[in-house]
Amino acid sequence: MYLAKxxxxxxxxxxxxxxxxxxxxxRNLGFTTAADVRVGKYLEVHIDSPDRSLAESxxxxxxxxxxxxxxxxxxxxxxxxxxxxxxxxxx
Numbered sequence: 001m002y003l004a005k006x007x008x009x010x011x012x013x014x015x016x017x018x019x020x021x022x023x024x025x026x027r028n029l030g031f032t033t034a035a036d037v038r039v040g041k042y043l044e045v046h047i048d049s050p051d052r053s054l055a056e057s058x059x060x061x062x063x064x065x066x067x068x069x070x071x072x073x074x075x076x077x078x079x080x081x082x083x084x085x086x087x088x089x090x091x
Contacts, residue, residue, distance in 0.1 A: 009040035
């Protein structure tokens with residue numbers, strides 16, 4: 001069992017109006033050291049796979065097909081081995 005922590009962000013070449021709004025608000029609140037803000041998504045996906053390479057492949061496929069828009073977004077993920085859900089519930 002694996003836990004994929006997926007980070008999806010707009011490509012640097014894509015304008016991020018939400019990030020600009022957050023940056024402006026931070027500065028208005030007095031956080032003048034804030035230099036740039038990019039807004040994205042964070043997802044956790046539990047993968048029931050005995051094999052790490054298969055889990056990685058499945059997460060890549062999930063990101064390409066659903067979790068990100070490859071035209072305007074990029075993604076990265078961390079993959080952690082975890083206990084099976086039934087073991088976690090018993091703990």
